[in-house]
Amino acid sequence: METATMTPSPTTPTHAVSMDARSAPASAPAADAPPLIEIGGFSFWYGPKQALFDIDLRIRERAVTAFIGPSGCGKSTLLRCLNRMNDLIDGVRVEGSVRVQGQDLYGPDVDVVDVRKRLGMVFQKSNPFPKSIFENVVYGLRLQGVKNKGVLRDACEKALRGSALWDEVKDRIEESALSLSGGQMQRLCIARALAVEPEVVLMDEPCSALDPIATAKIEELIFQLKERFTIVIVTHNMQQAARVSDETGFFMLGKLIEFDKTDVIFTRPKQKMTEDYITGRFG
């Protein structure tokens, strides 16, 4: 049913992507490819309170990496550190490094705005702007100074197709985004993030406010998106992590307890704590 909404149209570039999405093998790309993001010895403080302790993690390109762990363990914090959204909070401090394609995110000559363009973010609570659907999708492009109506319209369609929303809204893209349903809004936020063609899409519990059908749509979408994008997703839903991700990191109390291929984490975890959490013995 989800694939039906993604009916390929031979005239759009989405076509190739969709085809790839269906024909691509379920397994991740070669494991020995260099990682896109490399987190090394990373610690993070909110004022005096340390939220992350010495994290080491590699995120592979065109793969879905899931962060799981009990509430308050620092998943969102780490995710936000990946596009420096934490800079907005007063008194934060970082140690260690986050390298994206070898470049240190926290280096002295890094343009934060550029970082956020390259690493898009989808929030737990959908946050469409009080503007039309069209204006929401092209917001990022307008920021970059794109004015050409045709370019914007093409990009809008591409992004909406990419987020499997096109067929539902194509007749009403001038209407307010706030007239959409909760699931549609979340997919709109994904489209908005995709429109600027980021390298990485960071998703913080994107389905936590949605019903099972909307959740299933987004999971299907994630599955397709990983052909073009690198995805990092925070989730509380074990099944979701198991279904959509290639690799999973388990966090607890600000520490990365275990990080491995998803099937390894879910079938034969090395750590007792991971196993207890996955089997629902705590958390």
Place this chain on the structure above:
Amino acid sequence: MSSSAASTPGGAGLSPAARAGTRQNRVRTLTDRFATRFVTASGISIIAAILAILFVIAGVAWPLVLPARARALPAVVLPAGTQPLAVRVDEYREEAFVATSAGLLLVPLKGGAPSAADLPALDGATVTSARSVTGGLALGLSDGRVLPVTTAVDVTYPGGKRLLVPRVTAADPLVADPAGRPVKTFALAETPDGPLLAAAVGPREVSLDTVTETTSLIGGTTREESRQSLALGSEGDASALAVDDRGQDVFAGTTAGKVVRFDRTDASAPGLAESVPVNGDGAAVTLLGFLNGDRTLVVGDAAGRVSTWQVVKDDSGRRHLARMHDFAPHGAAVTGFSPSRRDKGFVTTDASGRTMVRYGTTGKTLLDLPGAGAAITGVTFAPKADGIAAVDAGGKLLQWDVRNPHPEVSWRTLFGKVWYEGYQKPEYVWQSTGATDDFEAKLSLTPLIYGTLKGTFYSLLVAVPLALMGALYTAQFMHPDLKALLKPTIEIMAALPSVVLGFIGGLWLAPTLERTAPGVLLMPLVIPFLTFAAIAAWTALPASWRRVIPHGYELVLLVPVVLAGGALAIWIGSGVESAALGGDYRTWLVSALGLSYDQRNSLVVGIAMGFAVIPIIFTVAEDSLASVPQGLSAGSLALGATRWQTALRVVLPTASPGIFSAVMIGFGRAVGETMIVLMATGNTPIMNSSLFSGFRAMSANIAVELPEAPEGGTLFRVLFLAALLLFGMTFVVNTAAELVRLRLRSKYRTFE
């Protein structure tokens, strides 16, 4: 225990805990109900209180719009054979004095028989014409004399009973025609130089009789009468005459339908200054008379038309008659006229017996009273303008009670341009009191509304940009610690009594601005320029230097920059003044732009009142900006927007309903603000958009004039009308603002 069990009514076997739950539920329901009712009642009583105020104000202003009313009183039948010519009544309308062809008739109006007054000065002559003059009647006699008669009523209380005794005293007669021909028509005025009489005795001429009374130290008063003849030539015979009490002009209405003006500027040789056809068709002028104040000339003709005229000066300083108003015409020849002695009202009568009450300033006919059918020969407006008495050819004395307390008020006089006496053209004027008794109050609210809007405009021009930019910076960029300090400080500004602001504005700011006006006007250019320059320099500094000032504290650096900008602007201003404006900007303003500089002007008010409305606009706008959900700005930032882009593209539109309310609340505050506009403007009710002139606002006008306005008078009620207008203005603006705000809010609704 389950809550459903607890709420089951009448459960006999409930556990104590369940029973406690039931009681708790009941208390909760009661509290809930009570709170709902209390809040509703409070809300309704507030609305009721506001409506009550509105009704009180409207109730006081209401009589202004009531139409004039008249009630006919029973007519008094004069003795058979009486030919009445003119009538006059006393202040209490208890005694009438009727000039008849045989002399003077005393007519008690509250019962009693008419009796003839003893007038030995008649000397056997009959009365051929009569007019009401100051203090009495004047009789034109068949022997060429004019006899002024003083009419009065003495009130005595013999035996505790009120008794009216009419008193009639004849003054020295004036001789209009030594040849002894009968006086056909005349006009008599008491000029500063002595009585002035114009009379028509012979054909095509007016005889002018001046009496000079000289009082020598010994030997008493000597009276000298001199006579001039004014030739009308081809203009026709004089059928009506008028002279003003300044002795400036003599007006003659002719049988050919013209009004001829003789200029007495050179009293020794009065010349025919102009001859104006009144209605073009040559209908004889049957009536000339002056309204109270002797400036507006009323002209009636044989066809029943009534118009008012005024001598105005044209651009070259030449005086000429100008037509002011045409009134609803009578159906028959105009026969009688009497001005109100309180205002610019008058009555005219006609040959078919109709009496009409009019108002000179408005050009309106207020009452149209039918008579008994006989031609009315004389009419008088009672001294208090509360009644009319008229005599007709049928020998009847007709009477009416008139209630018309505010004849001078109409939509035109309140809001439109009105051509007042002594003005060269119609204008908007507010001038409620004057030096002389015959002064006419000019109550146009337009200059006051204009003043209110002007003050509001200039103060919002100052306040809105400052307050909104401040709010945006505070909500989006300022460090929370600094904000916690700054926001209450600005809110305290709102608590500053406006009288203090007005005082500072009028006594310190006004003279300071007068010295530095060019510099102050340059500030809106120089300060932003210097600020941008400073910011550019700051961003060019190495990052390590910049880190000295933490994020959100950049403001601290800008304060000296802004102060320096102000000083620089004043320095440049004085430079510009001496280099380009000839050393004194005020002379330059007058010569180059034709603007005069008042010390207490709109600029002063703009700044002082701007200061008063900044806090409220700032607070409301900042609150709405700060309450834009964090998720929206985070979403924008995550898409690669800078903080400025986020503020302008997401936060500002989302907060726009609140910002709009903020501006409207500021507007409402500025419209109603009184003390500042009272103290910091000159309160001159002029209409002029210049930044450098003052104005008078409605609120200040009420504050200034209400203590002086006699209760129930026209001014009093007009001030209440102004209050109602202020109320209405704020009400309309607030309602419109609320509607727009709701629309905006549903557009920028953020689901929460």
